[in-house]
Amino acid sequence: SAVISQKPSRDICQRGTSLTIQCQVDSQVTMMFWYRQQPGQSLTLIATANQGSEATYESGFVIDKFPISRPNLTFSTLTVSNMSPEDSSIYLCSVENEQSTDTQYFGPGTRLTVL
Amino acid sequence: GQQVMQIPQYQHVQEGEDFTTYCNSSTTLSNIQWYKQRPGGHPVFLIQLVKSGEVKKQKRLTFQFGEAKKNSSLHITATQTTDVGTYFCAGWGYSGNTGKLIFGQGTTLQVKP
Numbered sequence: 001s002a003v004i005s006q007k008p009s010r011d012i013c014q015r016g017t018s019l020t021i022q023c024q025v026d027s028q029v030t031m032m033f034w035y036r037q038q039p040g041q042s043l044t045l046i047a048t049a050n051q052g053s054e055a056t057y058e059s060g061f062v063i064d065k066f067p068i069s070r071p072n073l074t075f076s077t078l079t080v081s082n083m084s085p086e087d088s089s090i091y092l093c094s095v096e097n098e099q100s101t102d103t104q105y106f107g108p109g110t111r112l113t114v115l
Numbered sequence: 116g117q118q119v120m121q122i123p124q125y126q127h128v129q130e131g132e133d134f135t136t137y138c139n140s141s142t143t144l145s146n147i148q149w150y151k152q153r154p155g156g157h158p159v160f161l162i163q164l165v166k167s168g169e170v171k172k173q174k175r176l177t178f179q180f181g182e183a184k185k186n187s188s189l190h191i192t193a194t195q196t197t198d199v200g201t202y203f204c205a206g207w208g209y210s211g212n213t214g215k216l217i218f219g220q221g222t223t224l225q226v227k228p
Contacts, residue, residue, distance in 0.1 A: 033215075033216075041220075042203065042218045042219065042220045042221050043158065043203070043218045044218075045215055045216070048213070048215070056213060058215075059116075092157060092158075097160070100163060102145075102146055102148070102163070102207045102214065102216070103148055103160050103163050104160065104216065105160065106150075106157040106158045106159070107157065108156075108157050109157050
């Protein structure tokens, strides 16, 4: 299984600022995903990031608010821009299981609190 | 849009009792997956069901996929405190040409020792 790390693991930020979350995988993967999990809630897909192409955003999420980079097959970043308290969530990256497509491995998550 | 509903939202059981969570999709799914998230942790893949009527077992856990591929269940026999966590079903669906996982709301299981 893929080993995924995320940085930072948690952060407390002031409203109006931006935070970039990093996701590193120990193997090359085609597809990486970014999810948001609000407190006590389920997972909501923000966007799918394929290397070499623009990220595909889900309804309700826009590139200006959540810009994503995918510079190579083992790394991606998600930026939460111009933050407000409503952005307080856990942000998770995940990768597709290359041996069993459609299933995913999740990173440990980044717990973000916006004051 | 496509939705995956999961019930119950919470379940408290005495250790040794059985537990079941149910998952229903508004549309037919190509497959259904189950994930477990321990408190403070991240979702961990448990199993994937692909075939209509499929049943799979992992020790005390039994997973079923409905005949119409629109519903699924997870049953835990004789719960233990290590079973505590939130169990999510997730359906693989398509929005246009894009496939994605659609998660249910999750069932949080508490086990009293």
